[in-house]
Amino acid sequence: MSKWKYRESDDYFSYDKIRRGKDKRKKNKKAIDNFVLDEDKWLVKDNWFKARVVEVHKRYAFVSPITEDGDIVTKDVWLSTVARKHLQSKRLERNNVVVGDVVLCRPATGEEPDVSEELPYCVVENLKPRFSEISRVDPASMERKHILASNVDQLLIVASFCSPLVKWGLIDRYLVLAEEQNIEPIIVLNKQDLLLEESEKFQKKAEEEIANYRSLGYKVFSISVLGKSQDDIEAIGESLKDKCSILSGHSGVGKSSLVNLFRPEITQEVEANADIFYKGRHTTTYASLLKLGTGGIVVDTPGIRSFLLGERSSIDLTYSFREMRPYLGKCKYRECRHIDEPDCAILEALHDGKITSRRYQSYKGLLLGDTGRQGRTRDDELEE
Template sequence: MPKRRLSARQIERIKTIQERRRERLATRPERALAETDAEVEPEEGRVVVRHGANLAVENAEGRVVHCLCRQNIGHPVCGDRVVWQRTANGQGVVTAILPRASELSRPDYSGRPKPLAANLTRLVVLVAPEPEPSGYLVDQYLVAAEIIGVEAILVGNKMDLLSGEARGAFEARFAHYPTIGYPTYWISLREPGSVATLSEALAGETSVLVGQSGVGKSSLVKALLPDREVQIGRLSEATGLGRHTTSAATCYRLRGGGSLIDSPGVRSFRLGDISRDALERGFRELRPYLGKCRFNDCRHDHEPDCAVRRAVDEGLIAAERLANFQHLLG
């Protein structure tokens, strides 16, 4: 059956209704603040859930409060430190976003960076025997970590799928990463001790897991958060978000201290446009050789007297890393 076409009047009426809804949503925080006792002092907190216009903010005592966000202060994301004010109904309004120590973002449909999480200290890059790992994708994640100034670690998940020589060969493919300073962990959910070792490495950090689809990110999140359902219940009860809590960007507490941010947006994370200088900084092992090539604009490709290619020939830089640099340089 063909779809019924809307008349111009119907289209205009729908637009009017949508605009009214947007206006009501925009004025909700202002109305809530207007009803608040003027003597209520602003507080600092951290955004632990973000779902549309609804925020769950954790205060200094660990209590979670359902907040709305004031207009024209920007777009808070999970992990943001914010200033908020308690309202008459026992909820709150976020009135300011504090400066971010770090920000993980990905390009939106127009190519502009869209923040996914804030104030991270650790980026956990997952690979697995299945699906076939992409070193090119791994290097994009590591470049992103270098640019935003957070530590990165590499985690090989599902290692129970391999044994003997096959496992040794798989680990050898990534042997150059610990050499250049990226800690590497080989784990399996069937080996609780390996997961415990990773959990210890994340203690005290604010981490996010990234990796291509199928590497077991969701299962690993559950293993790292055995009380995840309890935390979800606590957040749902405090905010009234209910089932949305499981589908929204959420900051969970880790058993050993620290936090793990689980964000749906990370599933489609990709590196946006970056400058050549930023890209060179993103490959940490290139740094000692930058500025030592014959040509200032050396692309480290086929130019003579290239210090970077000389380092590759001497085994000081992995050839595949340079190839990925060239690919990203375009």
């Protein structure tokens, strides 16, 4: 039997039209355009409901209903797939829905394939436009972007002083993202207990970096999740309240351990042995959205070894490096890249010590597109 069954009552699917293929394409295009729709334009029918995407897998996503007062119970999970008519999307993204998305769902009618017997099943009909996106270049396809999460107000950049070693350049890349998306970034440096075993030189360098970020106005917390009872951990809990925050950083730095301190509805799996990181294995596989007992919502993400930002113009990048902002437009050439041009205000500031050479290297790497490419190994696919 052909895919498109002739139905007398349904003129749209009449055999002739389908053979010509014209109207089919038209219909699909319209459907795609209507997928992302403001909430006030949603056509909500009887038992349809608003939900938030809490976890995304290859062929399906988990969603949790949003109550009238805007609350969400992340323990109440539905299995969902995006309505078939929307799946032809040619948008340059990896997934149709991502963690954090607000969607309109209808309970499945039974026509859809039966995927799970344990969970209720629904179909995603509409997606609310996202107000923020945390994305990187998709390691599997450089033209695509991989959106890790959406609709977050805060970015917790988590790193550990050692095992794995802190990568200041990675922190800078996350900061650029936060600046561009207008999301509040918070830098959390974990495993302070291990820092004490490091050389004095190493400790001094870490102190300098932290002082520099603070002087730029960024919030930086230095903690040890294992040590607990610290003011900084309490302060982090405070800043998570009433917000949706995404935790990002390498695997093994202690993201899930940190989340577990704030009584999440579902306890996060913590890697038993930190050394697993070096063997290229990982346990947290998917980003998941969780409500915290202490207040707020977080998206815990799996370890991502490569975090590539796409190409950016020197003007955009200069703006994203806070210490460079005051010099915008002060170079001799308007199109100055601040690399080797004469009379460059940024190079002058660098020379005068107003911009650290470490941060400048991050800028240069991002502009010339070489930062983050090192270390792009097969593990990227393992850790996607």
